[in-house]
Each structure stands twice: as C-alpha cells, then as structure tokens.
Amino acid sequence: MPRVIRFHELGGPEVLRIENVVIPAPQPGLVQIRVKALGINRAEALLRSGAYIETAPLPSGLGLEAAGIVEAVGEGVDGFMPGDRVSIIPPISMVQWPAYGELITFPAEFVVRHPPTLSWEAAAAVWMPFLTAYGALIDTAGLSKGDFVAVTAASSSVGLAAIQIANKVGATPIAITRTSVKRKALHDAGAAHVLASQEEDLETKLKAVAGRDGVRVVFDAVAGPIFEPLSAAMSSGGILIEYGGLNQEPTPFPLSAVLGKGLTLRGYLVHEILRDPARLQAAKTFIFEGLASGALEPVISRTFPFEQIVEAHRFLESNEQFGKIVVTV
Known part of the structure; x- marks a missing residue:
C-alpha cells in the first residue's frame, strides 16, 4: 500500500506519522499522481499545530505542493494521461486534498504540466x-x-x-x-x-x-x-x-x-487567485514565461527523504532555511 504522512493529534513535528493506506482509483474529474517530490510550507506546520485557517479533522493529511507522474485519470479528465510529468498548484483546502504521500489524488484543475527542464525538486517548489x-x-x-x-x-x-x-x-x-x-x-x-x-x-x-x-x-x-x-x-x-x-x-x-x-x-x-479561473490563468502564464526565460527559478534550501519528514519540519521551524525545503519520495 502507498505511504502517506498524517497526524492524529496537534503538536510539533514529532506528531507526523508515516502510514500505509489504501488509495482508491480516481473518481470523475480527478487525477492520481505518483509523487516524486514535495514542497514544504509553513502553512503545513500551522495546520499540524492547530494554528491554520483550516481545522484539521483528526487524523489529518497535509501538504500543498507536489510533483510527479500521472498514475491514472478519472472519467471526464481531458489533457492528462498516465505517464505525464506534472505538478500541483496549492489546493484551497489541504485537508481535503493533502499532498504528503507517495500516491495522491487531486482535481484536474489543480494539476499542471511543468516545463521539462525542471527537476522534480524544482517543480515541487514553484507554485x-x-x-x-x-x-x-x-x-x-x-x-x-x-x-x-x-x-x-x-x-x-x-x-x-x-x-x-x-x-x-x-x-x-x-x-x-x-x-x-x-x-x-x-x-x-x-x-x-x-x-x-x-x-x-x-x-x-x-x-x-x-x-x-x-x-x-x-x-x-x-x-x-x-x-x-x-x-x-x-x-x-x-x-x-x-x-x-x-x-x-x-x-x-x-x-x-x-x-x-x-x-x-x-x-x-x-x-483569492486560486478561486478565480481568469486570474489564475494569468498568473500561470506569467510564471511559465518567467520559468522559460530564466527570470524565475525556484530556490531550494535543502532536501530531505520522505522518511525524514519530522526532521524537515524541524528545519522549517528553525528559520535557518534560504528558500524552499523539499522532500523527495
């Protein structure tokens, strides 16, 4: 079974657990992704500690950024097929669509093909x-x-x-x-x-x-x-x-x-950008152009393996990082 990261109680990095779960096939409109890298954000530490704008229904998953390979697509999904290299833009609700896992499922509108020149780590650090x-x-x-x-x-x-x-x-x-x-x-x-x-x-x-x-x-x-x-x-x-x-x-x-x-x-x-399709499209166009020209480039501070998610969150809260913390899967 695929591994996911969840927490069963609020607290510090030590509450994060790696667990095996059954991941069902994607429903209509959804894309299933075999994750290669995760981007770590302060919002996830806030959710984990009970200080985020969302309330975590325990046990809860978490995570806002990931990059990987399309594993399967649900009915009605156009533009993606198994084998595509993709990344996700942040969902409005990370408790509904958590990204910390080896296999994740997201609405197709939150999935994008990233430039092939980006590494998995960089692709997980863009959006x-x-x-x-x-x-x-x-x-x-x-x-x-x-x-x-x-x-x-x-x-x-x-x-x-x-x-x-x-x-x-x-x-x-x-x-x-x-x-x-x-x-x-x-x-x-x-x-x-x-x-x-x-x-x-x-x-x-x-x-x-x-x-x-x-x-x-x-x-x-x-x-x-x-x-x-x-x-x-x-x-x-x-x-x-x-x-x-x-x-x-x-x-x-x-x-x-x-x-x-x-x-x-x-x-x-x-x-507010994510909720407005026209504004989101303008943002994606701007960012894609910047990535293509080299004007925009994700800065990676440090990478951790999936098994060291607790250490990754501890480093996040140390405020020592310079740029994005990434977890490889």
Whole structure:
C-alpha cells in the first residue's frame, strides 16, 4: 500500500506519522499522481499545530505542493494521461486534498504540466511561492518598472519569489531580513538592497534607499511592531500587503501614516487567485514565461527523504532555511 504522512493529534513535528493506506482509483474529474517530490510550507506546520485557517479533522493529511507522474485519470479528465510529468498548484483546502504521500489524488484543475527542464525538486517548489508573490505584487499591487518594493521575510521561498518577480518587471526589490547573516545570499538572489531589521533603523534606511518618493509597495509576512517603520517609509498612495503574521506581538495600526499618505493596508491570501479561473490563468502564464526565460527559478534550501519528514519540519521551524525545503519520495 502507498505511504502517506498524517497526524492524529496537534503538536510539533514529532506528531507526523508515516502510514500505509489504501488509495482508491480516481473518481470523475480527478487525477492520481505518483509523487516524486514535495514542497514544504509553513502553512503545513500551522495546520499540524492547530494554528491554520483550516481545522484539521483528526487524523489529518497535509501538504500543498507536489510533483510527479500521472498514475491514472478519472472519467471526464481531458489533457492528462498516465505517464505525464506534472505538478500541483496549492489546493484551497489541504485537508481535503493533502499532498504528503507517495500516491495522491487531486482535481484536474489543480494539476499542471511543468516545463521539462525542471527537476522534480524544482517543480515541487514553484507554485506556492510564485503564485503567492504574483497575486500580491502583480495582480493586486500592479507592481511595475520604477517602483520600490519592500519584502519582509525575504529569505523565505515566497520572499525570494517576490524578489525575482520585482526584477522581472523592472521594480527595485528591497529585502528585509532580521540579521546580516543572509545579506550576501539575498544580494546574490537579486535583492537590490538588503536591510537587517534587528540591526538597523528600518525607517531611516528605507527612506534613504527609496528617496523622496518612498516605497510604493510593501509585501509583509511578519506584522507586529514592524508595521510602523514600514508604513512611515511608504510613498503617498502606497499599498502594504499583509500575507502572514510571523511576529506574535500586537500589530499597531499606523494611523498617522495611513491618513497622511492615503495608504492602503490589505490582507491577502493566495486563495483569492486560486478561486478565480481568469486570474489564475494569468498568473500561470506569467510564471511559465518567467520559468522559460530564466527570470524565475525556484530556490531550494535543502532536501530531505520522505522518511525524514519530522526532521524537515524541524528545519522549517528553525528559520535557518534560504528558500524552499523539499522532500523527495
């Protein structure tokens, strides 16, 4: 029987178990995939610990990204056949469509053929970071040539995708990280400027970099006290897009900056792109073009074998990674 990864109680990485289960043949509209690699995301750690936007019905599977070979297709599925090399875009519900397994079943609309030049590991690391960054920066903020964009949690897979997308459209990416440890790596990854939020006066540095016009777009995964220096350095009419909450401290509302500059503060989840077929198609076109040209390329931090899923989650929560963590199957 195929192996899957599930958890029977909420908690740390140690609650993850590898189990053998029966996987039925795909129903109409579904595609069954023999998995070669999995992309690991912080959302999965949140689900596992009980802090995600979904509630896990125990026991629960998990996982949002995978790449592999089509094993079988259900009735009514067009465009895919056994043997195709495919990857999946993140499902809206990972408890309904979990990706952590040797054999997984997904709706055909969440399955794509990836460029044959991508390795299995790279193919499993594309869709969550690039769809998330595209939806925020291009679809929502309209990032374009000449804009300054500040990217927090810049060494995450989403942060690195945002840097690449900013460069692709001619914007200037300002990477914000906690310390200087990853400064050189971020410059090498395409960041025009790198600021260490725990070591520098963030507001002063941002204003010095962006000049009198300020930072038009902020892409933030952190929240908490960093809201104040970020908003203070923004341009009139700027937009701050919040897609996470890594800092558990209260997040102050920057009233003076919002009123004085007419700022937009907007929450964002990749689900809004996934729910809109036209916007999703535009995103896929943008990403495929970027992958083909080399402007977009997944950054792999470290790979783990399937049997070391607990260690992979521990590494995720260490915050030591630079890019995507991938599990090979």
